Amino acid sequence: MPGDERYAEDTATWNLAHTHRPAVVVGAACVADIQAAVRFAHAHNLATAVVATGHGAVLPADGAVLINLRRMDTVVIDADRRRATVGPAVEMQSLVDAAAAEGLAPLTGSSPNVGVVGFTLGGGLSPVLGRAHGYAADHVRSAEIVTADGELRTIDAQTEPDLFWAIRGGKGNFGVITSLTIDLFPVTRLYGGGLFYGGGHVGPVLNAYRKLAADAPDELTVSFAFLRLPPLPFVPMPLRGRFAVHVRVAYLGSATDGERLVADLRAAAPPLIDSVVEMPYSAVASIHADPVDPVPAYEVGCLLSDFPEKAADALVAAVGPGIDTPLVMIEVRQLGGALAREPRTPNAVDNRDAPFQLFAATVGAPGMEAAFWPALSQVVDTLAPWVTGRKQVNFLTAYDTTPEAVEQAYDPATYARLARIKAAYDPGNLFRINHNIPPRD
Structure with missing residues (x-):
């Protein structure tokens, strides 16, 4: 207390x-x-x-x-069935390492210390395996959940199928997940890493990025981020205190084919850093190099219907080199491939048709939501002609806690069904300190 x-x-x-x-x-x-x-x-x-x-x-x-839940971090690998059962506080890197020991890999996000359960129940967008295999939520086999009545339920596609459908995309609205059983994949290595370029080359780099993304096979995922990193010791020397374009590459094919695919990107400009190499899957967190230490973060995200040359030019004009902005990162992630296809076991993950996602973030002291909002919202407004008006659950932020904002993550029929299931399992809305879906009869 x-x-x-x-x-x-x-x-x-x-x-x-x-x-x-x-x-x-x-x-x-x-x-x-x-x-x-x-x-x-x-x-x-x-x-x-x-x-x-x-x-x-x-x-x-x-x-x-x-x-x-931090004390409940058990991982059990069933190598024969290519599955893992994880406790509610298992971090992504722990699962990656445990699966790698058996020659297997989970669908991972960009951060090594995000929770597997929260990542998966919010969809689970993998910048490595997603375009080849879909969302992490598409590969949940079963779950154990404590609902608002205090009962422990074991659910799957046959047992309480409505609740099982709802948790995969409805996140924490329906109870406390105590374990999750998910699919693993026979992946041990990939060709990937980061290409960092100075701000003077942003035009040709984005042109090469757009061309590569347009023709990319499902085994390849590329994203980029505008970075403004501080001049501090933990930042690599070539990136300290300057604007940089970080292009992230993850390719599941051979290194030879990977080199051919990114050749034009490499030739677009001399990179400050080139870390794209053959790597073990256990090193995937190095591709995005997300921060792992706790920080006060402020973020916005939205889905894009396209990312043509006009969109790239607008983004550069608004938040490119030479522009005064407090934002630390503005990224565009490539979607599509299996992410755009419906899963074999339906779930509540919607808005699968968008080919790109925009995400922006900054860091400051606690209580700076209002101070950072103008800069964060400007990025979304800049790309307004290509913003779909929809969002992904895991990329809803602290600015998206109203019912209207949460609804942007779902089709109307999906949201209505989630609200009905919420009414059945949590009629008093006990679980409401989240991106809440209020119960509705």
């Missing part, structure tokens, strides 16, 4: 922009702890929030029951 010795430690999140001040925090070590916490919250009419790795914090859990 507030004032107790470990209260600050067990309420801490990865995104330091958000501080939780719950009425009580429960450090769960087993499923029974979670059930007890949920039943206590239900009995006292208190909202229930969950923290695992802390990446998904978007609202303060003030006055709530906060369940800290």
Whole structure:
């Protein structure tokens, strides 16, 4: 409780922009702890929030029951069936390493310390395997979940199929996931890394990027980011205190074919750093090199219907080299391929038709949401002719907590079905400190 010795430690999140001040925090070590916490919250009419790795914090859990899952981080690999069963707080790199020991790989995001469960239930966009295999949510086999009544349910496509459909895309709205069983893939290596260019070459680099993305096979994923990194020791020397274009490459084919595919990109300009090489799958986090230490982060994201030359020019004019902006990163991710196809087992992940995603982020002190909003919203406004008006669940941010904003992640029929299932399993909206889907009969 507030004032107790470990209260600050067990309420801490990865995104330091958000501080939780719950009425009580429960450090769960087993499923029974979670059930007890949920039943206590239900009995006292208190909202229930969950923290695992802390990446998904978007609202303060003030006055709530906060369940800290960080002690539940078990990974079990079933190599014969190519599956993994993970606890609710397993970090992505832990799963990657455990699967790699068996010659297998999960669908991973760009960050090594994001939680596997939160990543997967929010869709799970992999910048390495996604275009070849779809979303991580498409490859969930079963789950165990504590619902608002405190009951532990084991669900899959045959057992409570509505709830199983809803959690895959509905994220934390339906209960506390205590374990998740997911598919693994026989991937041990790839050709990938980053190409960093100075701001003076942004035009030819983006032209080469767009051409490569337009003709890319499903085994290739390319994205780019405008970076403004500080002149600090942890930043590689060529990138300190300057604008740079970071093109990320992940190719599942041979290194020879990969070199041929990115040849024009390499020839577009002399790179400051070229780290694109043959690598073990266990090193995929090095491609994006996302920050791993906790920071106060402020972000926006949206889906794009296209990224033509006019869009690239508009982005450069608004936030390219020489422009004064507090934004640290503006990225465009390539989607398409298997990400655009419906899965064999349907789920609530929508908006699959967009070929690109825009994401922008910056770092500052806590409480700077209003200060950074003009710069973040400007990026979206700049690309307004190509913004679809839809979003992905995992890229909803702290600026997207209204019901209208959450609805942008779903088709109307999907959202209505999610609201009905919410009414069946959480009629009192116990789980509402999130991108909330209110119950609706």
